[in-house]
Structures are given as structure tokens and as C-alpha cells.
Amino acid sequence: MELTGEIAAVRDGQGDPARLVGEFRRAVLLAPLADGPGGGLMSAVQGGIRWFYAFTDEEALARFVQARGAGDQEWEYLAILGARLVDAVVPMVDGPAGVAVNVADENGSMFFPPVAGIVPDAYAVDVDHGDAA
Structure with a gap:
């Protein structure tokens, strides 16, 4: 099943989260x-997390x-594998980062947060990094 199908299945309560992440x-x-100074990929910060926008096709981007x-x-836009976004782009961000897919689609969007199993463990917010407070 393609990513949009997996998103729909998870949103309907019938999907498998591991299969969703794989897709x-x-x-x-x-x-x-992004336009302006620095360029790069378009993103927004919400709740202390930088969310990179990504879309499954040109219609969703439109x-x-x-x-x-x-x-x-x-x-x-840049065509990029989801794996490359989380394995190469997320580690370049100063702070937690995830990917927001198809954010303009009320019933077809999905967030891939900065947690273990999605982003590398070194950048996951739910992994104890042994930092002393």
C-alpha cells in the first residue's frame, strides 16, 4: 500500500504504525x-518542534x-525520500524536528514526530540521552 493509503488506514484506526513508518x-x-535568507526546506515551528512540510504528490502541494x-x-520543491528527510535533514536542525505530510488535507495529513523509530535515536525526544539537568 502507498503512503496515502497507510495514512488513511491509520486515521481510520485500522492501520499498522510500523507499516506506516515504512511507507x-x-x-x-x-x-x-523556503524563500528568503538561508533558503532550505520550508518548515514551521510549533510547540518547540520544527516541522518540515512534505507532500505525497503535486496535487497535495497545490x-x-x-x-x-x-x-x-x-x-x-525538492523530491526527497522520507528516509532522507528524517535520517539526514532532521540531524542538521538545532533542536527537535519532524515531518508534517499533506498538512492542507484535513483528513489525509499525518505528522511524523521526532521520536524513536521515526528519527535517529540521537535526535528523538523520547530517548534518554544521559544529559544531566
Whole structure:
């Protein structure tokens, strides 16, 4: 099953979280590029977590662009594996980071938070890193 199907199954209470993460890691996602200084991938910070936006196809990205009122603009994006986002991009962030997939789709979005099993353990917020407080 493809990622959108796994998202639907999990949201319906019928999915397997491990299969969902596997499909996420194998999926080629479209990550919009940020404008302005520094460029990079478009993201937002919510609740102390940096969320990278990613979309399963151009239609999902277009819905996001429309929701932001920028439908008349052309948006550049990077095609990237979900695994590359969490294994290579997340470790480059100063602080916790995850991936928000298809955020403009009310019933088709899914968040992949910075927890063990999704991001590398060294960057997971739910792993004891042995830091003294």
C-alpha cells in the first residue's frame, strides 16, 4: 500500500504504525523550498518542534499553496525520500524536528514526530540521552 493509503488506514484506526513508518521512509515526497535568507526546506515551528512540510504528490502541494493564498505563484520543491528527510535533514536542525505530510488535507495529513523509530535515536525526544539537568 502507498503512503496515502497507510495514512488513511491509520486515521481510520485500522492501520499498522510500523507499516506506516515504512511507507513514509520509502515514499518520494515533495518538500517545498523556503524563500528568503538561508533558503532550505520550508518548515514551521510549533510547540518547540520544527516541522518540515512534505507532500505525497503535486496535487497535495497545490492544496497547501492554495490554502496559503499563493495559488498564483510557482513553488519550487525538492523530491526527497522520507528516509532522507528524517535520517539526514532532521540531524542538521538545532533542536527537535519532524515531518508534517499533506498538512492542507484535513483528513489525509499525518505528522511524523521526532521520536524513536521515526528519527535517529540521537535526535528523538523520547530517548534518554544521559544529559544531566
